[in-house]
Amino acid sequence: MTSPHSPYSDPQPAASGCLRRSFQRLLPVTFALAGIGLSLALGHLDTQRRYSEQLAQVDARLAGVRGALEAQLRAAFGEAEGIAQLITVDGAISVEHFRNMAEDALSSVSYMRTIALAPDDVVRDIFPLQGNEGLIGLDYRRLPEQSPAGVR
Helix, strand or coil: CCCCCCCCCCCHHHHHHHHHHHHHHHHHHHHHHHHHHHHHHHHHHHHHHHHHHHHHHHHHHHHHHHHHHHHHHHHHHHHHHHHHHHHHHHCCCCHHHHHHHHHHHHHHCCCCCCEEECHHHECCEEECCCCCHHHCCCEHHHCCCCCHHHCC
16 A cells, blocks of 8 residues: 555545645636726726716707808898898889998897998998998908908
8 A cells, every 4th residue: 555645645635635736726816907997998898987977968069050050141141131132123223222221230130330332342331330430441352451241
């Protein structure tokens, strides 16, 4: 018979026990590392979700501001567009009719202060005339800073 410490004894039970102890020690560390990794990944996803929600809130606010601004612009240009359409249809407008329509337009849109009648980009009439007399005859084409979109 062989003794437990003889060179002929099976070394596997000792190695198996060592492996089992190492596995028992590494298993909690492995689970801890997996938990930390999962926590980091979920934290990153939560941060991305919050960022997306904030972006959506800002987008919604900007859409509201954009809608209000578009409504204000439509109101302002809509009033002046009526005068332009009348001139397009009739070919001309009397000074009195222009001033009446311009007065109505300015009274309905508080942030508009002046309406100029400028066929061929030269100011022929302006409302209100008082304080703006010097603009009669102004040629918008000779003003390099004048935006083509603002010229009607």
